[in-house]
Amino acid sequence: MPIATLQRTLKAPRDYCWAWLADFGALDRLHPPGNLTEFHCEGSHIGARRFARFKPEMGVAGQIIERLDVAIAPTVIVYSIVENYPLPMLDYVAVVQFAEVIPGTTLITWEGHYTEGALPAAQMDPLLRDFYGLFMDNIEKAYALGRKPGESPY
16 A cells, blocks of 8 residues: 655644644635635534535546544544545545644644555655645645634635
């Protein structure tokens, strides 16, 4: 089973980073405007699902449904894709870990575990890491702009 991993230290406190990603419905505000054509979320409780569709140019044909599986504040979040797979992979489970490096910074390790599908791991891994990097960049950007968790950096 391949694992796409991105580890980065953000210039933002752990509680701030945690608040962004523990709010399961806030992910749409980390995407650039227009990336998503549909987004809704059932909440931020274990078992909650979020539903997203991307603009056609992004090459994702269909709705992605993710479920929040584990949230242990403020150290780990686990979520998975459930019900259908519009992406060229299967059995996706993400593990996001948060650690304070020095006060005011957060080491985030984001791992995507999956089974290869239409794309081999050599092509899928960089795509997943790009998404993780986008989210991390925008959390850090929102913090630098003085935004509260959940307030878009755009």
